[in-house]
Amino acid sequence: MNALGWGLLLAMLLAGWALLDGAVQGAGQVARGIGGRDDGRRRLVLATVAPFLLLGEVWLVAAAGVLVGAFAHVEGVLWRAAYPVVVALLVAWVVRDAALWLRSRLGSPRWRRGWDAVGQGASFAFPATFGALAGVAWTQLSAVSPDVAADAPVAVGAGPGLARVLELGLPVVLAGLVALAARVHGALVVARRAPEGVAVVARRRARTALVPAAALATLAALGALGVAALGTTSALVGAVVLLGAAGAALAARFDLDRGAYRRPVVAWSGPVLALAPVVATAAVVGPHVVASAAPASVLHGLTWPVLGAFAAVVVAQAVSWKVLVRPLGPRTTVFL
Amino acid sequence: MTTVDAARLQFALLAGTHFLFVLVTLGLGPVVAVFQSRWALARTPERRALFERATRFWGQLYLVNYALGVAAGIVMELQLGLNFPGLLEVAGGVFGAPLVIETMAAFFLESTFLGLWVFGWHVLPRWAHTAAIWAVVATGYLSAFTVMVANGFLRHPVGFEMVPVPGGAGPAGGEIARLTDAAALITNPAAVLSSLHVVGACLMAGAYVLVGVSAWHLRRVPSRLPAVEAAGLPGTTMSPENELWRRSLRTGVVTGTFGAFLATGSGFAQFTYFDAGESVTHAPWLIGPAYLLMQAVALLTFLVGVALMLLFARDGLFRMWRPVRRGLYGTLVVLLPVPFVTSLLGWVARETGRQPWAITGVLRTEDAVTDAPAGQVIASLVVLMGVMTVLAVADWVVMGRLARRGPERLALGSPPADALRMDVPHADLHADPHEGPSGSAALLTADRDAVLTFGGTR
Ligand code: HDD
Ligand code: HEM
Ligand code: HEM
Numbered sequence: 001m002n003a004l005g006w007g008l009l010l011a012m013l014l015a016g017w018a019l020l021d022g023a024v025q026g027a028g029q030v031a032r033g034i035g036g037r038d039d040g041r042r043r044l045v046l047a048t049v050a051p052f053l054l055l056g057e058v059w060l061v062a063a064a065g066v067l068v069g070a071f072a073h074v075e076g077v078l079w080r081a082a083y084p085v086v087v088a089l090l091v092a093w094v095v096r097d098a099a100l101w102l103r104s105r106l107g108s109p110r111w112r113r114g115w116d117a118v119g120q121g122a123s124f125a126f127p128a129t130f131g132a133l134a135g136v137a138w139t140q141l142s143a144v145s146p147d148v149a150a151d152a153p154v155a156v157g158a159g160p161g162l163a164r165v166l167e168l169g170l171p172v173v174l175a176g177l178v179a180l181a182a183r184v185h186g187a188l189v190v191a192r193r194a195p196e197g198v199a200v201v202a203r204r205r206a207r208t209a210l211v212p213a214a215a216l217a218t219l220a221a222l223g224a225l226g227v228a229a230l231g232t233t234s235a236l237v238g239a240v241v242l243l244g245a246a247g248a249a250l251a252a253r254f255d256l257d258r259g260a261y262r263r264p265v266v267a268w269s270g271p272v273l274a275l276a277p278v279v280a281t282a283a284v285v286g287p288h289v290v291a292s293a294a295p296a297s298v299l300h301g302l303t304w305p306v307l308g309a310f311a312a313v314v315v316a317q318a319v320s321w322k323v324l325v326r327p328l329g330p331r332t333t334v335f336l
Numbered sequence: 337m338t339t340v341d342a343a344r345l346q347f348a349l350l351a352g353t354h355f356l357f358v359l360v361t362l363g364l365g366p367v368v369a370v371f372q373s374r375w376a377l378a379r380t381p382e383r384r385a386l387f388e389r390a391t392r393f394w395g396q397l398y399l400v401n402y403a404l405g406v407a408a409g410i411v412m413e414l415q416l417g418l419n420f421p422g423l424l425e426v427a428g429g430v431f432g433a434p435l436v437i438e439t440m441a442a443f444f445l446e447s448t449f450l451g452l453w454v455f456g457w458h459v460l461p462r463w464a465h466t467a468a469i470w471a472v473v474a475t476g477y478l479s480a481f482t483v484m485v486a487n488g489f490l491r492h493p494v495g496f497e498m499v500p501v502p503g504g505a506g507p508a509g510g511e512i513a514r515l516t517d518a519a520a521l522i523t524n525p526a527a528v529l530s531s532l533h534v535v536g537a538c539l540m541a542g543a544y545v546l547v548g549v550s551a552w553h554l555r556r557v558p559s560r561l562p563a564v565e566a567a568g569l570p571g572t573t574m575s576p577e578n579e580l581w582r583r584s585l586r587t588g589v590v591t592g593t594f595g596a597f598l599a600t601g602s603g604f605a606q607f608t609y610f611d612a613g614e615s616v617t618h619a620p621w622l623i624g625p626a627y628l629l630m631q632a633v634a635l636l637t638f639l640v641g642v643a644l645m646l647l648f649a650r651d652g653l654f655r656m657w658r659p660v661r662r663g664l665y666g667t668l669v670v671l672l673p674v675p676f677v678t679s680l681l682g683w684v685a686r687e688t689g690r691q692p693w694a695i696t697g698v699l700r701t702e703d704a705v706t707d708a709p710a711g712q713v714i715a716s717l718v719v720l721m722g723v724m725t726v727l728a729v730a731d732w733v734v735m736g737r738l739a740r741r742g743p744e745r746l747a748l749g750s751p752p753a754d755a756l757r758m759d760v761p762h763a764d765l766h767a768d769p770h771e772g773p774s775g776s777a778a779l780l781t782a783d784r785d786a787v788l789t790f791g792g793t794r
Binding site for chain 2: 047050051053054055057058059061062064065066067068069070072073075076079080083084086087089090091093094095097098101102104105106294295297298301302305306308309310312313316317319320323324326330331332333334335
């Protein structure tokens with residue numbers, strides 16, 4: 001597999017994570033609000049996404065593995081530029097996991113409420129720090145960075161001022177976007193899988209996040225245009241994708257306001273919002289990332305083991321999804 | 337403190353934390369799988385009930401441990417590149433390879449199968465569910481081996497050559513490592529022997545947990561049914577709970593003795609691929625004593641294990657004079673941390689013995705470290721270690737409570753309605769939700785009960 005193939009694999013792993021773990025993050029953000037003081041109902045919300053947890057977060061672990069193996073240079077640049085963000089990401093991730101696994105292990109209401117509050121914060125911070133990291137990547141691994149700009153085609157009349165704005169703004173915008181996208185996506189997954197009484201409240205949570213998400217997606221699209229103006233033309237694709245996501249979010253809000261929550265645009269708005277930042281990031285940083293992949297000999301040596309493993313994983317996950325994703329009922333396992 | 341010191345300390349502390357969980361994951365996993373297999377194969381209802389309880393009780397401890405093990409592993413994966421970018425820059429093509437395989441093959445599959453095991457409990461047929469836990473164990477061992485291949489390369493690099501990079505500069509004098517012989521990398525004695533050694537240590541750790549927890553319960557539970565005693569009958573008729581602890585204790589003793597045997601054999605074999613005398617000089621006050629402690633623990637565990645196994649004959653152990661028996665149980669409980677402390681010292685010996693090299697003879701630690709300012713690394717050390725310590729302690733507190741609670745009110749594998757009702761205070765069921773049209777509270781509560789007791793939602 002050549003560098004492009006590895007880049008696609010990396011993007012695919014990140015997309016899988018955004019989709020699967022995004023549902024857990026979103027549910028973690030809204031579980032307290034939906035459940036209120038009723039512990040059983042909060043657990044019901046968590047139970048709707050519980051199977052996604054173990055099967056979802058590994059996609060990001062695997063993406064980190066691919067980064068180490070095939071794009072060590074990219075990892076080096078990114079980690080150096082965003083050291084505190086990476087540490088924050090780790091903390092948020094670890095705390096989120098601990099909150100989910102530990103909350104129901106003891107019976108004390110205080111223990112549970114405490115972890116739920118912690119889990120809510122961490123479920124927001126986890127996607128947000130990932131978004132911030134993506135924002136740093138946009139500026140470090142595209143023509144915004146002077147190191148990269150040297151070999152970018154042309155800079156059409158945009159200057160260091162724009163670069164500075166992008167450097168400051170993109171991490172913030174993307175942090176908010178990824179966190180809100182997870183909220184919409186997770187709340188809609190809960191709404192689809194939970195009984196109607198809970199679903200109503202979940203949809204309301206998704207609804208209020210849609211407009212801010214659309215606004216942030218639009219801002220991010222403007223950022224992508226800025227990156228394109230500085231010379232990374234592939235960022236245009238990112239802008240288009242983000243605008244599409246913003247449109248989908250607004251359409252979903254329109255339909256939810258009409259009570260037409262069964263329309264496909266509502267069903268799709270969650271996944272579209274969750275995936276858009278990842279796809280846009282791939283578009284913005286893709287050319288530079290692929291260009292700075294490990295030497296061909298390294299990539300070559302790893303190809304078959306990794307593709308073989310990936311095939312095995314896809315089969316195992318497909319089987320698991322078939323087994324685990326079914327309507328809640330008397331045979332649902334409640335562990336979280 | 338310099339950047340190098342902070343980065344090393346951070347790595348050591350976080351790796352040590354991760355390893356404390358890994359010890360239990362790898363040590364307890366096979367035991368849970370064996371219990372579940374015996375449950376699946378049991379013919380009589382009593383045996384089925386016994387092994388179901390054993391599977392669920394130890395499986396729940398395994399899971400609670402696993403949750404933080406994964407979290408700590410995630411931290412490991414990312415902090416490696418964070419603090420030692422030079423390692424990947426110079427040897428990414430060699431050292432990175434097992435780590436990619438580990439994440440793509442081992443962890444990915446392991447996590448997937450674990451999800452299947454936990455959440456497929458009442459859904460999968462018994463045999464498939466048992467296969468899932470075996471798959472978790474197998475992929476867990478595979479992941480440990482791939483990590484040891486990576487670590488073995490640092491300790492005793494083989495199967496590579498150094499080639500100049502075009503730019504000519506870099507942490508290792510302008511050269512990077514290229515893999516020339518994957519088979520040599522995998523069969524590196526520093527990977528194979530050390531993996532066996534680590535497996536020995538893990539089995540011992542799992543065994544000490546089994547034995548310690550069981551002994552704690554046996555010390556409290558009356559060893560004979562009151563009715564039997566009242567009737568003045570001899571013998572050891574057991575309550576089912578008692579039977580669970582005896583069975584677990586026996587399993588633990590056998591596992592631990594085997595683990596000690598494995599650790600001893602592979603432990604001495606390790607002296608063949610590196611110069612122990614040379615290693616000791618790096619920290620004589622630490623490494624020498626660590627070797628001695630490991631040998632003493634392995635020897636004593638093996639000897640005591642064999643003695644206990646002899647006492648199992650005709651249940652002799654459980655029928656000993658009561659004060660002796662209680663004293664023995666108490667000792668076994670207190671000894672629980674021994675393999676954990678020993679393993680940490682073993683690791684410190686291994687990693688410190690490698691200094692000043694990050695990759696022996698190839699890359700110095702100080703050249704591999706990040707160029708981030710020391711303050712930044714120290715800050716991340718404090719933050720990450722602070723968070724990990726709090727979470728780890730919370731996890732161990734929970735494990736301690738669950739271990740003491742015994743096989744009552746197990747969440748793992750209980751029907752959902754039981755799991756949800758189990759420890760929810762009743763008043764909470766009728767509390768108002770934060771929001772919603774009036775009247776929806778009652779609806780939600782009724783709804784939930786319907787879902788959890790009767791049927792599907794669509
Ligand atoms: C319960 C734990 C335990 C026990 C009883 C032993 N070990 Fe061990 N030892 C470990 C746990 C451990 C470990 C934590 O798992 C290490 C760290 C790195 C490794 O591969 O295993 C280790 C490393 C380690 C090393 C360092 C290898 C290196 O520097 O590359 C040596 C020389 C030994 N051991 C030797 C022994 C001997 C001769 C033992 C018994 C006769 C023994 N160990 C028992
Ligand atoms: C540089 C050192 C290490 C790194 C980078 C690392 C990385 C990781 C990661 C990312 C995970 C989480 C996987 C998931 O999400 O399922 C994990 C878990 C695990 N690691 Fe490590 N690890 C290291 C050291 C070790 C060692 C020394 C062993 C054993 C010898 C080990 C064995 C395991 C096992 C069995 C798990 C599965 C669950 C658990 O932690 O309890 N790891 N590790
Ligand atoms: C899980 C148990 C482990 C423990 C307790 C442990 C402990 C330590 C200690 C004490 C140090 C500092 C050494 C010194 O500065 O004197 C260290 C450094 C390091 N270890 Fe480990 N280690 C473990 C596993 C691993 C594994 C599995 C790997 C690789 C895959 C690894 C890679 C490193 C690296 C890269 C450093 C920093 C560079 C260096 O000091 O050489 N460690 N570790």
